[in-house]
Amino acid sequence: MNKSEKKVAFWVLTSIFLPLLIVVGLAVFVEMTVEAVGPVEEAMKDSENPKYDFFAEVPNGDSYDEEESAHIYRVEGTTLDPIVKHLHSLQEPKAVSNRLPDRQLLVFSEELVTVYRDLDDESDVLVEVAPMRFVKEQYHPEIFMVKTNAFEKEPLDMPAFNQFRSYYTGFIEWNDRQYTRYPYYIEENRSSTTSIRNGSAGTRSSRGGGISAGK
DSSP states (O other), X not given: OOHHHHHHHHHHHHHHHHHHHHHHHHHHHHHHHSOOOXXXXXXXXXXOSSXXXXXXXXXXXXXXXXXXXXXXXXXXXXXXXHHHHHHHHHSXXXXXXXXXXXXXEEEOSSEEEEEEEOSSOTTSEXXXXXXXXXXXXXXXXXXXXXXXXXXXXXXXXXXXXXXXXXXXXXXXXXXXXXXXXXXXXXXXXXXXXXXXSSSEETXXXXXXXXXXXXX
């Protein structure tokens, strides 16, 4: 094969394989950038009955990586018990809290799931899914027993309490039953985002208080 033929062969091979490499590279990039969620949340997103509609996102501190964020879903026209039962059917929890008037917590291997009675519409339920990294870095270390008696024994190995920082206690506060003061994002159908830090959106308060503020 002379130099001219080699050159033609090179361009032919390039024209065939280069587009394939580009397509494969794009596919890998898309796969890497798709939001990674835990197995329970993935099953919730696939569920049609009940249907879990995305409602809000709580970032992990200064990180806005969705993989590290807690996600809140709304389920319309239901109560706590049927949703807790459905979550049981998705995966067997490692621990389940005592049944509280306005919430129940389920500890899974990769996620902490809290089912709330919605403050704005008691015919709806809110479901918060927090990955374990978020729980260990943001949740109050004493929230599960010392402060609330939600569990009979500690469900998680939490880090030591630090009196010089603020902690997260859930999307709905324990003491004053208001939406948390922690920064979070309301996304209507994931098309527009409103940052809530020290004000309110509609009837949803971001007032602080309770045990989330320091001690």
